[in-house]
Amino acid sequence: MKWFGRKAGREGARPALSRGFGMAFGSGDWPRSYEAQVREAYALNPVAQRAVRLVAESVGAAPVLCSEPEVARLVAATSGGQGLVETVASHLLLHGNAYVQILSGSQRPSTALGTSGVRELYALRPDRVTVEADARGWPGAYLYRVGEVTQRIDAGELIHIRSFHPTDDHYGLGCLGSAAGAVAIHNAATRWNKALLDNAARPSGALVYEPGDGSGLSADQFARLKSELEASFQGAGNAGRPLLLEGGLKWQALSLSPADMDFVGLKAAAAREIALAFGVPPMLLGLPGDATYANYREANRALWRLGVLPVAAKIFGALVQGLSPWWPGVTIGVDVDRVPELSEDRERLWSMVAGADWLSAEEKRAAVGM
Numbered sequence: 001m002k003w004f005g006r007k008a009g010r011e012g013a014r015p016a017l018s019r020g021f022g023m024a025f026g027s028g029d030w031p032r033s034y035e036a037q038v039r040e041a042y043a044l045n046p047v048a049q050r051a052v053r054l055v056a057e058s059v060g061a062a063p064v065l066c067s068e069p070e071v072a073r074l075v076a077a078t079s080g081g082q083g084l085v086e087t088v089a090s091h092l093l094l095h096g097n098a099y100v101q102i103l104s105g106s107q108r109p110s111t112a113l114g115t116s117g118v119r120e121l122y123a124l125r126p127d128r129v130t131v132e133a134d135a136r137g138w139p140g141a142y143l144y145r146v147g148e149v150t151q152r153i154d155a156g157e158l159i160h161i162r163s164f165h166p167t168d169d170h171y172g173l174g175c176l177g178s179a180a181g182a183v184a185i186h187n188a189a190t191r192w193n194k195a196l197l198d199n200a201a202r203p204s205g206a207l208v209y210e211p212g213d214g215s216g217l218s219a220d221q222f223a224r225l226k227s228e229l230e231a232s233f234q235g236a237g238n239a240g241r242p243l244l245l246e247g248g249l250k251w252q253a254l255s256l257s258p259a260d261m262d263f264v265g266l267k268a269a270a271a272r273e274i275a276l277a278f279g280v281p282p283m284l285l286g287l288p289g290d291a292t293y294a295n296y297r298e299a300n301r302a303l304w305r306l307g308v309l310p311v312a313a314k315i316f317g318a319l320v321q322g323l324s325p326w327w328p329g330v331t332i333g334v335d336v337d338r339v340p341e342l343s344e345d346r347e348r349l350w351s352m353v354a355g356a357d358w359l360s361a362e363e364k365r366a367a368v369g370m
Contacts, residue, residue: 060086096174
């Protein structure tokens with residue numbers, strides 16, 4: 001019995017299948033560079049993009065409580081057409097580093113400046129920034145490269161916000177690296193499903209040649225059968241089309257085993273790992289089979305407590321430290337009293353304080369932050 005596609009003497013006619021379901025992954029591995037990871041995760045993967053946007057947009061839309069009106073104006077302004085806080089939060093999640101340049105009076109006439117001389121806070125792309133360390137190893141300046149142009153920015157004019165990196169002194173560690181494997185699996189499963197739909201939503205089969213005399217197909221017959229199958233019976237447009245076979249040919253359909261079909265569950269598991277890497281409850285991304293939280297209300301509260309507020313505290317804390325030379329003692333933070341997702345926690349606190357008869361009215365107001 002001879003199988004179509006496995007004719008003797010044609011071992012080199014069929015190229016080896018690429019590992020990893022994608023040419024962009026190289027030799028079966030997922031991307032290592034930041035640009036490739038952003039393209040695979042944020043640009044091509046809906047789960048990763050939604051997770052990043054959910055956290056970043058929530059941080060950008062959070063009500064801000066600031067002690068200086070001019071600082072509040074700078075924080076609420078746009079940076080390159082995008083919200084400053086949302087852009088910084090996205091860079092911090094994806095790259096692990098976020099850079100905010102303080103543009104002062106040297107770039108604009110004084111009529112456009114406030115009383116402090118600071119004109120704007122501008123978020124720089126982190127993949128274009130390089131730390132220039134001094135002789136002691138501390139950041140002395142930053143180099144911002146765009147093409148062949150390099151701008152040197154003094155350390156006092158740039159606010160560097162970074163996540164923790166256990167093996168690097170100057171750069172933070174983003175979430176893309178830990179999510180790269182899950183993103184590769186999820187994208188590979190998506191391409192698998194697309195290929196399956198292109199082939200009539202079912203696995204392929206085998207064309208068996210069983211002549212009575214035991215002879216094999218000639219080279220011309222082999223090439224003709226292969227071209228006819230590809231042109232007339234492959235693809236979604238030819239789904240269900242009958243196959244006319246000549247003498248000695250028999251079509252044997254193949255099916256997927258339960259182990260082969262497990263890629264569906266593998267894709268759902270990869271999606272949950274992506275959500276985990278970015279700190280988003282899987283329920284908020286519509287992932288099936290996840291019952292960690294009883295309802296969306298609890299999941300939203302967990303998102304804010306464990307994801308949004310820590311990122312916002314890191315960003316606002318760095319902004320306070322970077323702007324302290326212009327505004328000593330300035331405070332910036334999220335006004336949790338105006339966050340709808342945390343209203344139940346605030347209501348429970350007020351009920352507890354209201355029932356404490358041993359506290360005075362002034363002490364109760366101080367306990368609730370008023």
